[in-house]
Amino acid sequence: MKKIKDCGKDSKARKGPVIPRIPPKRAEGDQxxxxxxxxxxxxxxxxxxxxxxxxxxxxxxxxxxxxxxxxxxxxxxxxxxxxxxxxxxxxxxxxxxxxxxxxxxxxxxxxxxxxxxxxxxxxxxxxxxxxxxxxxxxxxxxxxxxxxxxxxLRLRPPPEPHLVVSHKEPVLCCKYNKEFRHVVSCSEGSVVKVWDFETGKHLFEFSGAHGGAAITCLTFDVSGRRLITGGRDGCLKIWNYNNGHCLNTLKREAKCAEVCDCTYVEVNRSRYIIAVGWDRRISMYFDSADDLHHFQKPQPYWQDDISCGHKEDILCIAQCPPTLLATSSYDGEIIVWNMISGHIYRKLHTSFPTHCAGTEGKY
Missing domain, CATH: 2.130.10.10 (YVTN repeat-like/Quinoprotein amine dehydrogenase)
Incomplete structure (x- = not known):
């Protein structure tokens, strides 16, 4: 551009027609x-x-x-x-x-x-x-x-702690949905709330998800479009959490004990919802898009789960893809399962030193 302007000045000085020249192409080493x-x-x-x-x-x-x-x-x-x-x-x-x-x-x-x-x-x-x-x-x-x-643009003063309340009842679980960039939280009052992760804005909520029972755990399916919640009523429920519509209810026929944790797993192209809790058993529900039954029963229990599984309430569960599943119970025992065979892969125990017995009051 500078060369074009200089060319125009020279042409005016000579009182001739202004003919702009295209600057030469920049060398590769100069760009x-x-x-x-x-x-x-x-x-x-x-x-x-x-x-x-x-x-x-x-x-x-x-x-x-x-x-x-x-x-x-x-x-x-x-x-x-x-x-x-x-x-x-x-x-x-x-x-x-x-x-x-x-x-x-x-x-x-x-x-x-x-x-x-x-x-x-x-x-x-x-x-x-x-x-x-x-x-x-x-x-x-x-x-x-x-x-x-x-x-x-102003910096907001930090709000007073007693004014920041997301739920009226204690929050028992929450999870981040990376697909929609939402945070879903559930409370003891059986209320599900959806929040925008970027702005912190409250987007949607629905109450009475498990009747009057508290919601103790939640997870998402692979697509992130369905929410699975577990409650103290012993039921698992599958939701379209964008509109609060219950798609399916998963529970046992017998008396249902509290569900403490749940997870969504995929094994050999089959998808399952797995729940654990006070019944001290691993409940697996087959997730199929063709299943139109509103109430669904769990799959048969693994034989190792019945004969040598947990002896206390199972509090949490975690999956290690592709085939391993870990559960831990109230007595501190951790069991690693093979989800293909249903057999116990390994048991982990907390050992207590013998010299610590009978030393109450000495610490």
Whole structure:
């Protein structure tokens, strides 16, 4: 561009026609090429921090050293749509990004973490977001849409502890759903609540999930679309937790004891829901999309579980793919099972030194 301007000045000085010349192609040794999957829709450069950031269709913000194009120095993943605008504040070491779903995010350059997320609906901004500018003096973000919107960024004072209550009753279990980026929590009052992990916003809840019984455990299926809860009523229930609809109920015919823990496993392309609890047995329920029965009974117990299984209440369960399952009971015993054969693979006991017997009151 400088050469084109100089050429125009020379032509004016000679009072001749202005004929712009195309600058010669830059030599390969005098340029840096950054290769990005799915291309780049926007970028920003900060000379003070020696930082180049790029964004595009893959929803990832890549941080580059301008002189090292082989690999990005950082990758910021949090957007759910393609990135259309990027800006860098050198004074505050912050990155500002806008995605096509009208979401603004603020990132910390040093920690490479998302500090703030603003949506057009929650912020009251109308129209498509196209650009933003941060003013460090007033700590405000100017956003361009149908009209100019000014967002004042303030640090919220920490709320008083007694005011922060997620449930009215004690929370007994919670789990993170990585597919939807939700946190699901269950309480002693048989209430299931769904939370947005990024904003902490309460999205949905349904009560009386297990009648009046407390919910003691929960897990998700492989797709993350179904929620499985276990309660003190001895039942397992499968939910579409987005609308609170109960899809299936799993329980024994006899008197049901409290379910302490549950998990979802896949063995040889077969999928099972496994529950343990006060009945001191491992209950396996076959999960099939073709099963239309609302109430389902467990599979027959393993022979080793009946003859030499746990002698006390089973408190927790964990799977080690592809075929191992571990259970632990109230007496401190851990049993590792082979899920293919149903036999005990190994028993782990806590040994107590003999010299400790009869020493109560000496500590």
């Amino acid at each position: 840096t090429v950054f290769q990005v999957y799915k291309g780049v829709k926007t970028f920003a450069f900060c000379k003070k921090n020696n930082l180049l950031v790029t964004g595009g269709m893959d929803r990832i913000i890549r941080m580059w050293n301008p002189y090292m194009s082989g690999r990005p120095t950082g990758m910021l993943r949090n957007h759910t749509a393609s990135i259309c605008y990027l800006s860098i504040s050198a004074e505050d070491a912050k990155i500002f990004s806008i995605s096509t779903d009208n979401t603004i995010k603020i990132w910390d350059i040093v920690d490479q973490t998302c500090l703030f997320t603003a949506c057009s609906k929650t912020s009251g901004i109308k129209g498509e977001l196209t650009a933003c500018h941060y003013t460090s003096g007033t700590r405000s973000l100017c956003v361009a849409a149908d009209t100019l919107a000014l967002l004042h």
